[in-house]
Amino acid sequence: MTNQTSSTHGPSSEAPLIVEMRGIVKKFPGVLANDHVNFELKRGEIHGLLGENGAGKSTLMNVLAGLYRQEAGTILVNGEPKVFSSPRDAINAGIGMVHQHFMLVPSQTVTENILLGLDDPRFFLRLPDYDTKIAELGERFGLKVDPRAKVWQLSVGEQQRVEILKMLYRGVNVLIMDEPTAVLAPQEIEGLFVTLRAMIAQGKSVIFISHKLQEVSVIADRVSVLRRGVATASGIASKGVSRQELARLMVGRDVIFSLDKKPSQPGEVVLDVRDIYAENDKGLPALRGISLNVRAGEIVGVAGVAGNGQSELSQVISGMRECKQGHVTLAGDTVSNRTTLFGIQHGMAYVPEDRTHVGSAPNLSITDNVIMKKYRTAPILKRGLLDMKAATSLANELKQAYDIIVPNVSTPVRLLSGGNLQRVILAREISGLPAFMVAVQPTRGLDVGAIEGVHRLLLAQREAGAAVLLVSEELEELLSLSDRVYVIYEGRIMGEVKVGGGEPDESLIDTIGQMMTGTPLEQIQKEGVAAHD
Amino acid sequence: MDFTIILQAGIASGTVLLFATIGELFSERAGVLNLGVEGMMLIGAMSAFSTTIATGNPWLGVLVAMFFAGLISQIHAFIVITLQADQVVSGLSLTFLGAGISLVLGEGLSKAGTVSLLPSFSIPLLTLIPIIGKIFFTNQSVLVYVGYLLVPLAWYYINHTRPGLHLRAVGEYPSAADALGINVFRMRYFYVFIGGMLAGLAGATISLAVSPGWFSELTTGGQGWIAIGLVIFAQWDPIRAAFGAYAFGALRRLILDIQGPLVLFGFNNPFYYNPYLGFFLQMLPYLFTVIVLVIGSREAMRKRIGAPAALGNPYIRGERGK
Ligand SMILES: Nc1ncnc2c1ncn2[C@@H]1O[C@H](COP(=O)(O)OP(=O)(O)OP(=O)(O)O)[C@@H](O)[C@H]1O
Ligand SMILES: [Mg+2]
Numbered sequence: 001m002t003n004q005t006s007s008t009h010g011p012s013s014e015a016p017l018i019v020e021m022r023g024i025v026k027k028f029p030g031v032l033a034n035d036h037v038n039f040e041l042k043r044g045e046i047h048g049l050l051g052e053n054g055a056g057k058s059t060l061m062n063v064l065a066g067l068y069r070q071e072a073g074t075i076l077v078n079g080e081p082k083v084f085s086s087p088r089d090a091i092n093a094g095i096g097m098v099h100q101h102f103m104l105v106p107s108q109t110v111t112e113n114i115l116l117g118l119d120d121p122r123f124f125l126r127l128p129d130y131d132t133k134i135a136e137l138g139e140r141f142g143l144k145v146d147p148r149a150k151v152w153q154l155s156v157g158e159q160q161r162v163e164i165l166k167m168l169y170r171g172v173n174v175l176i177m178d179e180p181t182a183v184l185a186p187q188e189i190e191g192l193f194v195t196l197r198a199m200i201a202q203g204k205s206v207i208f209i210s211h212k213l214q215e216v217s218v219i220a221d222r223v224s225v226l227r228r229g230v231a232t233a234s235g236i237a238s239k240g241v242s243r244q245e246l247a248r249l250m251v252g253r254d255v256i257f258s259l260d261k262k263p264s265q266p267g268e269v270v271l272d273v274r275d276i277y278a279e280n281d282k283g284l285p286a287l288r289g290i291s292l293n294v295r296a297g298e299i300v301g302v303a304g305v306a307g308n309g310q311s312e313l314s315q316v317i318s319g320m321r322e323c324k325q326g327h328v329t330l331a332g333d334t335v336s337n338r339t340t341l342f343g344i345q346h347g348m349a350y351v352p353e354d355r356t357h358v359g360s361a362p363n364l365s366i367t368d369n370v371i372m373k374k375y376r377t378a379p380i381l382k383r384g385l386l387d388m389k390a391a392t393s394l395a396n397e398l399k400q401a402y403d404i405i406v407p408n409v410s411t412p413v414r415l416l417s418g419g420n421l422q423r424v425i426l427a428r429e430i431s432g433l434p435a436f437m438v439a440v441q442p443t444r445g446l447d448v449g450a451i452e453g454v455h456r457l458l459l460a461q462r463e464a465g466a467a468v469l470l471v472s473e474e475l476e477e478l479l480s481l482s483d484r485v486y487v488i489y490e491g492r493i494m495g496e497v498k499v500g501g502g503e504p505d506e507s508l509i510d511t512i513g514q515m516m517t518g519t520p521l522e523q524i525q526k527e528g529v530a531a532h533d
Numbered sequence: 534m535d536f537t538i539i540l541q542a543g544i545a546s547g548t549v550l551l552f553a554t555i556g557e558l559f560s561e562r563a564g565v566l567n568l569g570v571e572g573m574m575l576i577g578a579m580s581a582f583s584t585t586i587a588t589g590n591p592w593l594g595v596l597v598a599m600f601f602a603g604l605i606s607q608i609h610a611f612i613v614i615t616l617q618a619d620q621v622v623s624g625l626s627l628t629f630l631g632a633g634i635s636l637v638l639g640e641g642l643s644k645a646g647t648v649s650l651l652p653s654f655s656i657p658l659l660t661l662i663p664i665i666g667k668i669f670f671t672n673q674s675v676l677v678y679v680g681y682l683l684v685p686l687a688w689y690y691i692n693h694t695r696p697g698l699h700l701r702a703v704g705e706y707p708s709a710a711d712a713l714g715i716n717v718f719r720m721r722y723f724y725v726f727i728g729g730m731l732a733g734l735a736g737a738t739i740s741l742a743v744s745p746g747w748f749s750e751l752t753t754g755g756q757g758w759i760a761i762g763l764v765i766f767a768q769w770d771p772i773r774a775a776f777g778a779y780a781f782g783a784l785r786r787l788i789l790d791i792q793g794p795l796v797l798f799g800f801n802n803p804f805y806y807n808p809y810l811g812f813f814l815q816m817l818p819y820l821f822t823v824i825v826l827v828i829g830s831r832e833a834m835r836k837r838i839g840a841p842a843a844l845g846n847p848y849i850r851g852e853r854g855k
Contacts (some may be wrong), residue, residue, distance in 0.1 A: 067712070088714030103709035105702050106842070115695075116702050117713030125693050 015042040017079070018205050018286040019064065019095070021175055024073035026059050030407055033059040035229040036073070038392045041174065046196055046206045047236060048220030050213070051252055052447040053111055054405075054417030055226040064207075065097035067088030088117070088462065096167030098298075102159050106152035110145055114166045129426040131135065138165055140202075142195045157188035164195065170238040175199065176207045181215055182445050193219055213243045219295050225249040237404050251449035261459060267296035268331075270436050270467035271317070275334065278324035286312040288491040289326070291419055294436065294458065294467040299458060301482035302471040303501075309491040310471045311353055314440045317469070318350040319343045320358075344373055347435030351442050352424055355418070359425045362414035366406065368396040368429045371412050398427040403453065419450030426457050437461060440471040455481060487515035495521020539786050540668045542558055547782020548680040553760035554689050554767065554774045556731025560606075561677045561764055564843040567609055568624025570732050571757025572631020575750065577736025579635035583745045586650040591741050595651070596677075598737035599730040605631055606729025610722045610819065613687030628757070641748040651675050651742050676734075680775075687771040699723060699766040707848040718849050722825040732757070754818060754824035763824035764831035764841040766837050777803035781818060788814045 014513050019041040025086050026034040033056040048070060051057045062068045066084030075082050077093045083089045087097070104113050111130050115121065121130070131147040138145055143161040151159060160180060167175055177196075181189050196206050210216050216223060217238050223234040225246065232249045248254055271294040280286035286309045294300045304310055316329050317484035319340040328336035335343045343350075347524060352358040360369050373393045374380050379390040395409040402423045406416060413421055422442065429437060439458065444450040458481060472478050478485055479499055487494045494515035497508060514524050553570050567573075569598045577598035583596035605627065612623040652675050659670040660734060669681075682784055691697040702710040707717045746752075759781060767774035791797070792804045792811045804810050828834055835844075 075782060086714060087712050091714075099712075103706065103712050105706045105709055107705055107839070108698070108701060113709075114696060116710065117715050121695055123694055123696075125698060300594055 004500075010309065015044055017023050018043045020076040021060070021064060021078075022074050024060060024063055024075075025071045026063055026068060027071055028058070028059075029471065032064070032229050032300070034070070036236055037226065037229070037231045037232065039064075039224060039392040040235055041205055041206055041207060042222075043173075043202055044203060046200060046208055046219055046222040047235070048068055049177070049207055049221060049224040049226070050216060050246060050250055051208045051209070051226035052228075052417075052449050053445075054228075055250070055447075056229040056438075056464065057226055058178055059209065060226065061097060061178060061209065064090065064095060065176055066095075067097075075287035091167075091170050091172060094171070094173040095132045095176070096170060096172035096174070098160065098163040098167065098178065098180065100178045100182070102163055104151045104159055104162060107124070107150065108394040109148055109150055110154075110162050111147045111160060113151055114169050118170070134165060134169065136423045137168060141168060142191070144170075155261050156183045157191070160184070160192070161195075164231070166466060168199075169453075173203070173204045176209070178209045179211070180208070181212065187254060189215070211445070211451075213246050216246070217241075218523075226325075227252055249448060250311050261481070262463065264298050264462070266298040266483065267465065270295045270296050272329045273313075273317065274326050274328070276316055277324040278312050278321055279324065280309075280312055287316065290488070291326075292486050292493060292495055292496075294469050296435070297465045298460055298483040299455065299462050299468040299470055299481050301478035301485040302469065302488055303475060303478050303485050303516060304473070306473055308488050310488060311442065312491075313488070314350070314352070314438050315437050316470055318348060318352075320350075326508075331514075337474065344432075347492060348436035349429035349432060349434035351385075351422075351429055351437065351439040353440040355421050355425060355443075356414070360413045360421060364400070365395075365412055366404065366409040366416075366424055367391050369424055370395050370398055370431075373413035373428060373432050397423075398431060406458065417444045419453070422446060422450065424453065426460050430457060430461060433464075434466055436467045436469070437470040438471070441473065441474075442470070443477060451477075475509065479509070482531075485512065487512055487521075489516060494519065495524075496523070505519055537664060539790050540636035540783050541671065541673070542790075543783030544669060544779055545673060545677055545782070545788040546741050546785050548674075548677045548755055549735045549743055550760055551680045551684070551775060551778035552676075552738060553757060554763045554778050555683060555771055556728040556735070557760055558767070558771060558774055559687070559700070559724045559731070559768055560728030561844055562700050562704045562841055563721050563767060564841055564848070565712060565721050565725050565728075566593075566612070566620045566624060566705060566759060566845050567606065567627070567725060567728055567854045568621060569606070569609055569627025569631060569757075570728075570760050571753055571755065572635075573606055573729050574631075574634040574739075574753045574757045576631045577602040577733030578740040579639040579642065579736070579747060580721045580733075581737035582740040583639065583642055583645075585741060586645050588640070589649055589838055591649055591651045593651065594648075594741055595734065595737045595808035599733040600637075602631075602733025602736065603726045603729040603832040605634075606725050606732070606821060607722065610725040614718055614721045614725070617849060620845050620847075625766045631640035633685060636749055639747050639749060643646040645747070648741070648745065650745055653742075661739065663683065663827050670854055676738045676742050682852045684771050686776040690773065701841075704843055708850075711848070711850065721848070732760075735760070759818055759822050760828075762825040765825050765838070765840075769841065784818060790818070 017040050019318050021037065021039040024034050037060055039060065043512045049057050059068065063070045066089050068086065075407050077095065079125065082093050085254060111134050114134055115130060120231050122426060143165055145158050151162065158428045161415060162203065164175065184192060194522050206221055208216065219237045223233065223238045223246065224231060224235055227250060250531045271356065272443040273290060273292045273488060275289050275291050276287055277285065277289060278287040290313060302310060312321055316323045317335060319338055319342065323336040330343065330346050330348060335346060371380050371394065375386060380387055389501050390408060399409055404420050404423045404427065406420060413424055439469045457470055458470065460529055470478065470481060482499050484498055486496050488528065497511060515521060552612055553574060557567060557570055564796040565650040580601045581594040581598035584597040585591045609623050609627045612618045613620045653672050660666040691700060699710065699715050702719045703715065703717050711717050721752050736753065740747055764772060764779065766777050794802055796802060804814065
């Protein structure tokens with residue numbers, strides 16, 4: 001066995017298998033989430049697991065981590081068959097998982113969270129001893145985090161490190177990471193990769209679930225792909241395959257990465273935001289004098305690192321947050337500090353960041369969710385009552401038109417995959433023929449196929465003459481969809497740039513990057529001029 | 534009026550609240566709200582008193598009280614943990630059930646005469662400390678001293694031991710605890726049982742020490758509800774709970790005693806001459822409880838004062854979209 005560590009070389013082909021899953025079958029009511037899936041993990045490799053939303057990636061890994069019990073199939077660890085009836089069994093066999101949603105107790109310290117459920121300490125906690133131990137372990141794997149800090153004080157990236165430490169502390173040899181980069185800022189992703197490589201160097205193995213093809217080709221040695229519960233590729237070397245091929249394996253058809261975007265023909269100003277101030281949930285200033293506008297028939301992007309006021313901005317616009325100063329007008333009518341209904345009646349559509357609680361009512365059916373903005377008028381409202389027949393047929397129409405994959409429209413939306421849920425929300429918002437739409441992180445956590453679909457819908461809105469404000473942390477997405485991009489930093493607009501069609505050029509990306517870290521556009525331009533002199 | 538005597542009696546009376554409050558605190562820390570404290574206290578007071586009458590052994594009375602109150606708490610545990618029903622509704626029914634059972638079984642107990650009580654004594658040396666010694670360490674029931682020990686032990690247990698860590702995790706984020714192999718259901722049953730036992734002990738403290746006898750539902754007189762209010766007031770911390778319990782015990786005594794003398798501080802005592810003022814005073818602890826409960830039931834406020842995050846929610850394994 002070689003000691004190769006870098007992901008470009010990977011473990012030698014004769015590295016022993018540490019995990020083998022054979023013929024795994026897992027069903028949920030009405031869904032065959034895993035259909036005789038085979039999966040192999042070699043010692044010392046980073047194995048990428050790709051697949052669309054709802055392909056069954058999390059399910060397969062939850063089986064391996066002991067959270068779900070498979071209906072058929074066997075799991076071998078180091079060649080020995082194992083039966084896991086709880087996550088604890090899996091951990092004892094050396095397999096640990098970091099879930100999509102972190103499982104940390106916010107009110108407890110990092111050390112307390114890590115010690116949870118262990119037999120040592122036996123009775124008295126004596127935390128300081130363990131604090132040092134954990135700090136040392138963190139050091140070894142490049143996971144910097146203060147063991148005495150309470151979890152609620154930590155950033156998302158730090159919390160993820162605690163989750164990884166929790167597993168390393170339990171001595172796992174196989175770490176499963178379920179979409180670890182979905183919640184991270186670009187710099188944090190780099191840090192995570194450093195940690196993963198350190199783990200490989202120390203003889204551990206990693207399963208890395210992701211939607212982002214590019215990431216997988218950077219970090220993974222080998223790749224497996226699931227589509228609708230079936231493995232369409234098992235352990236192919238990541239070097240040899242192109243993004244196109246991977247996408248085809250995931251989606252089952254060709255995915256078009258470049259969108260055909262017609263030149264923009266902006267019309268009247270639809271949304272006008274004038275010098276607004278607002279506070280965040282903690283009562284601290286979040287927006288400090290933001291002005292921007294969106295015209296009919298254009299997509300305007302808002303770029304920025306997470307937490308710089310994007311959420312608050314979209315909430316003030318949609319009427320969900322108080323505007324302390326300034327105002328927002330929609331086609332001339334002031335909508336800020338009015339009811340959300342007022343905004344809706346004036347053509348506002350809102351695709352919020354939090355799909356599951358703000359964007360939809362998780363326990364209600366697709367039908368109930370799609371009529372939420374329409375139940376006040378005919379045909380849904382009939383003689384003062386809801387006409388459920390009309391509602392169901394509307395839902396079925398939208399299901400067809402927006403490609404919502406689900407057995408029937410009475411399914412509660414909490415059971416939908418991320419991509420399908422987003423389609424339900426978009427279907428509701430777009431079918432109201434809005435004059436203006438604000439979409440926040442509309443593709444977060446979605447797979448390539450679903451992202452393509454959402455992008456198409458947004459562009460169709462633009463072509464139909466609607467004004468669209470797109471808030472996103474994905475620069476690539478902003479550059480490919482937007483006509484103009486504003487950059488937000490600490491509640492202020494750092495500048496506005498025009499985005500032409502075609503390939504975005506380096507200097508534009510560089511300018512936006514500088515604005516995202518707090519340099520106003522004017523200053524960049526001045527320095528640029530100075531440099532040329 | 535000698536205030537040290539009032540305070541001395543107040544500590545004894547506060548011990549009742551203390552046991553009930555700490556018991557409820559354990560249950561809530563595990564995520565289970567149990568509004569049946571009043572009912573469990575009545576069961577405890579009744580069974581302690583009748584056992585002692587029958588056997589002449591007050592210690593046996595205490596044990597039986599804790600056992601039966603613990604047992605009846607398990608009805609609530611079964612309904613809310615296993616059947617996952619609403620904790621408020623089940624807790625309220627437990628109050629009625631406990632009151633009903635103890636009134637029926639306690640019928641006639643009030644005329645049963647006197648019983649041998651738990652011993653009272655002073656602590657040598659400590660009793661010599663000025664004022665404090667008189668209030669805390671002179672001629673108090675053994676249960677009062679048990680209360681002094683319980684507070685630091687409960688605090689240390691919750692914050693500095695492994696089972697305490699697990700208890701906090703189960704009340705804050707049960708699925709995280711479950712994923713690490715902690716048996717959430719068993720833990721919740723256990724701490725509801727602890728809560729029941731301590732409520733039973735609180736009841737026994739009334740009927741065998743603080744105001745001996747059985748006076749049907751007036752025996753507890755709503756102190757179970759005050760205990761529930763005190764848990765919120767204490768922000769789920771045993772030390773603060775002790776302060777609250779003793780302060781309320783003292784207040785209760787003061788309210789009773791202030792209505793006695795004809796002359797107060799050289800004036801005609803208004804509380805003696807105007808009984809309505811007395812009634813008003815007696816209402817105050819309950820008014821406090823109502824206010825605390827109203828405040829504590831507001832989600833945002835609960836978060837700010839540090840309520841266990843999973844308090845009141847049943848734990849359902851592997852539920853999606855939560
Ligand atoms: N606990 C559950 N109950 C019912 N259905 C479930 C459950 N968990 C998953 N499913 C269904 O099983 C299928 C596979 O889901 P899974 O979460 O494994 O997908 P995934 O590949 O991880 O998708 P994503 O990228 O959205 O995380 C989906 O159709 C999903 O709706
Ligand atoms: Mg998943």
